[in-house]
Amino acid sequence: MPDNETMKKEVSQAQETKIARRQFLRTTALAAAAAAAAxxxxxxxxQGSLPxxxxxxxxxxxxxxxxxxxKDDKADPLIRMQEELRRAMAKPVEQRRWTMVxxxxxxxxxxxxxxxxxxxxxxxxxxxxxxxxxxxMGTYPNLAMRFTPRPCMQCDTPPxxxxxxxxxTWKRPDGIVAIxxxxxxxxxxxxxACPYNARSRDLGENYTDNTPALQxxxxxxxxxxxKAWNRQHHDSPVGNARKCHFCVHxxxxxxxxxxxxxxxxxANYFGDANDPESMVSRAAASPNAMRLLEEKGTHPKVxxxx
Amino acid sequence: xxxxEGTMKRGVRLLLWSLWIIxxxxxxxxxxxxxxxxxxxxxYGSYVVWGLWVSAYIYFIGLSAGSFLLSSLIYVFxxxxxxxxxxxxxxxxxxxxxxxxxxxLFDLGRMERFYRVYTSPNFGSMMTWMVWLYTVYFLLMLAExxxxxxxxxxxWRTQKGIHRVIGRTLSLxxxxxxxxxxxxxxxxxxxxxxxxxxxxxxxxxxxxALFSTVAARPYWHTPLMPVLFLTGALVSGGALMTFxxxxxxxxRDENYRQTVIFLGQVVLGLLLFDVVLEWAExxxxxxxxxxxxxxxxxxxxxxxxWWVFWVLHIALGTLIPLALLLTKRDHPWAVGLAGLFIAVTxxxxxxxxxIPGLIDxxxxxxxxxxxxxxxxxxxxxxxxxxxxxxxxxxxGTALFYLGYKFLPLTDEESALPPPRGED
Numbered sequence: 001m002p003d004n005e006t007m008k009k010e011v012s013q014a015q016e017t018k019i020a021r022r023q024f025l026r027t028t029a030l031a032a033a034a035a036a037a038a039x040x041x042x043x044x045x046x047q048g049s050l051p052x053x054x055x056x057x058x059x060x061x062x063x064x065x066x067x068x069x070x071k072d073d074k075a076d077p078l079i080r081m082q083e084e085l086r087r088a089m090a091k092p093v094e095q096r097r098w099t100m101v102x103x104x105x106x107x108x109x110x111x112x113x114x115x116x117x118x119x120x121x122x123x124x125x126x127x128x129x130x131x132x133x134x135x136x137m138g139t140y141p142n143l144a145m146r147f148t149p150r151p152c153m154q155c156d157t158p159p160x161x162x163x164x165x166x167x168x169t170w171k172r173p174d175g176i177v178a179i180x181x182x183x184x185x186x187x188x189x190x191x192x193a194c195p196y197n198a199r200s201r202d203l204g205e206n207y208t209d210n211t212p213a214l215q216x217x218x219x220x221x222x223x224x225x226x227k228a229w230n231r232q233h234h235d236s237p238v239g240n241a242r243k244c245h246f247c248v249h250x251x252x253x254x255x256x257x258x259x260x261x262x263x264x265x266x267a268n269y270f271g272d273a274n275d276p277e278s279m280v281s282r283a284a285a286s287p288n289a290m291r292l293l294e295e296k297g298t299h300p301k302v303x304x305x306x
Numbered sequence: 307x308x309x310x311e312g313t314m315k316r317g318v319r320l321l322l323w324s325l326w327i328i329x330x331x332x333x334x335x336x337x338x339x340x341x342x343x344x345x346x347x348x349x350y351g352s353y354v355v356w357g358l359w360v361s362a363y364i365y366f367i368g369l370s371a372g373s374f375l376l377s378s379l380i381y382v383f384x385x386x387x388x389x390x391x392x393x394x395x396x397x398x399x400x401x402x403x404x405x406x407x408x409x410x411l412f413d414l415g416r417m418e419r420f421y422r423v424y425t426s427p428n429f430g431s432m433m434t435w436m437v438w439l440y441t442v443y444f445l446l447m448l449a450e451x452x453x454x455x456x457x458x459x460x461x462w463r464t465q466k467g468i469h470r471v472i473g474r475t476l477s478l479x480x481x482x483x484x485x486x487x488x489x490x491x492x493x494x495x496x497x498x499x500x501x502x503x504x505x506x507x508x509x510x511x512x513x514x515a516l517f518s519t520v521a522a523r524p525y526w527h528t529p530l531m532p533v534l535f536l537t538g539a540l541v542s543g544g545a546l547m548t549f550x551x552x553x554x555x556x557x558r559d560e561n562y563r564q565t566v567i568f569l570g571q572v573v574l575g576l577l578l579f580d581v582v583l584e585w586a587e588x589x590x591x592x593x594x595x596x597x598x599x600x601x602x603x604x605x606x607x608x609x610x611x612w613w614v615f616w617v618l619h620i621a622l623g624t625l626i627p628l629a630l631l632l633t634k635r636d637h638p639w640a641v642g643l644a645g646l647f648i649a650v651t652x653x654x655x656x657x658x659x660x661i662p663g664l665i666d667x668x669x670x671x672x673x674x675x676x677x678x679x680x681x682x683x684x685x686x687x688x689x690x691x692x693x694x695x696x697x698x699x700x701x702g703t704a705l706f707y708l709g710y711k712f713l714p715l716t717d718e719e720s721a722l723p724p725p726r727g728e729d
Contacts, residue, residue, distance in 0.1 A: 125678060132671060133671025135670075150671075159522055163432070166419075169429075184415070186432065203351070
């Protein structure tokens with residue numbers, strides 16, 4: 001009968017709607033659960049894969065005390081800073097907070113720090129950790145030049161660290177932002193993320209390319225991060241991102257960074273900001289202290305006295 | 307040889323083949339240099355780290371997302387006027403994704419370590435999300451492609467020659483598909499495509515977000531960037547599909563004409579929307595003539611490379627296509643030509659995203675601080691970089707041609723169920 005048929009159709013339509021609704025809810029629930037699971041696993045994986053630097057007593061270094069030179073207030077700043085470095089290295093790594101202060105009034109623009117850094121870290125063409133910016137101000141006859149060396153700022157909130165897709169870069173307990181040359185895939189994202197342009201791309205060039213012989217100095221290893229890196233045979237750090245690391249391999253041996261040691265104007269202070277007696281802590285507290293690009297919110301650890 | 311191929315004039319065929327051979331030879335040389343010499347002859351460096359290859363990557367991946375989203379109009383939303391081009395769209399999306407990935411692989415400093423993004427990912431990085439999402443998207447598209455072709459491949463089993471071999475290998479079935487099996491295929495296609503839509507939006511929005519989240523580069527640091535990327539993908543991918551259908555569809559019947567006209571309308575709408583967004587992109591930082599970004603944009607629009615924007619992108623890529631799509635909307639040749647112009651010149655939009663973001667440092671003193679060709683804020687792609695991109699284009703077009711010849715991409719098997727009333 002027509003009525004029964006209509007009723008059957010309505011019933012089957014209602015059932016279909018019910019089934020469709022159930023399927024929709026089921027699918028949505030599954031999708032939401034999958035998304036939540038993915039997000040959770042993602043966070044776990046992220047935490048789990050951050051490099052774990054050694055901390056605690058294993059990181060204390062017993063640097064020999066200087067006995068042949070006076071270390072009082074009249075001594076060369078380098079001697080005094082080396083003594084402060086010795087004191088800082090006697091603490092576990094997480095209690096140190098490396099800071100650099102650069103006095104632009106003392107900087108004469110000789111670029112020795114740039115060259116010394118290149119020599120110390122055996123940097124190839126295209127890679128420079130510490131260029132010295134020269135700004136000419138005013139118009140003739142009232143001209144002035146200001147020299148501003150620009151190492152890596154070792155920011156407290158580094159914009160280069162979170163962007164790395166393979167966790168090849170991280171901030172150490174002592175504040176230095178490090179790169180693992182064995183992990184880096186050379187995508188360049190961290191290089192675009194630095195507002196100071198402090199990172200460089202090592203594209204595998206040598207100074208003596210296209211000359212009759214590759215010179216021996218180019219074939220030697222460098223010892224960044226306390227490990228031997230040899231660029232021959234296209235090995236890391238060829239292809240990687242590279243940057244200033246406050247010569248952490250020298251700090252381990254009780255030596256100041258090369259740029260600080262070399263500076264003829266004694267324009268650099270380097271040390272542990274957690275030590276209130278250190279030269280660097282005192283210098284950083286000057287009223288004419290400023291930081292570069294503060295508005296970027298990176299909290300750089302390099303302070304300039306202007 | 308299909309019916310339509312005979313319609314292409316001999317001269318045009320010769321021209322296209324010659325062009326391809328030139329691209330392939332130069333590209334082969336570029337490939338060899340990249341593998342043996344690394345980045346030696348590239349013009350990018352430590353300051354301008356990303357150049358032509360990254361621009362090519364975002365261009366091709368935009369084409370892929372756009373073609374894919376166009377195919378989803380068919381498989382998810384059942385747009386009947388496009389029902390025959392679903393397989394071609396999917397295939398183009400796969401090929402252009404492959405081209406994008408090859409392009410970006412060559413840009414890596416350590417190509418052999420690309421798998422690390424999968425084995426030690428950092429999910430705080432937008433790049434990780436992008437890679438994982440487009441990997442899932444790629445696998446999903448392969449599955450969709452197989453499903454979409456299955457019906458035709460099953461039919462090919464009964465034909466002769468190469469079609470028979472391909473049909474037997476790929477269809478994984480003994481007989482032509484029954485109606486129930488076809489229904490099942492359509493059901494799964496719809497499901498996959500439905501998942502693919504938010505996936506494509508997520509991954510391509512992610513590509514845009516990769517740039518826009520970088521606070522250090524004010525030129526990129528705008529919430530508009532992911533939206534621009536998605537719109538650009540739809541415009542360029544849609545335009546590419548329009549051109550390919552208009553130029554290469556074998557059967558030139560009324561169906562073909564209606565499909566091309568409809569595609570033209572879709573592309574026109576998207577192009578107009580893109581124009582509005584680009585107006586926002588430029589007018590907002592430039593309106594009052596003051597500010598850091600204003601200076602950079604003046605340099606981009608009126609500096610050495612003014613013609614890249616005004617001639618290639620605006621004149622050839624926007625105004626001429628608009629004129630064609632508005633005045634000659636009923637002529638497939640005009641619609642196809644408009645599609646070609648938009649699709650090809652969209653590369654300039656991508657170049658104008660990547661490069662201006664990197665040539666303007668915050669610390670101006672760095673420009674003169676150290677003399678080295680890798681430590682300069684100027685960038686023009688070297689011929690070597692163009693060669694490698696030629697290789698990618700030659701490889702992609704070759705794969706497209708092979709698929710066009712040896713897969714049932716343009717066969718009449720429809721993606722959609724029969725019109726209502728028969729369900």
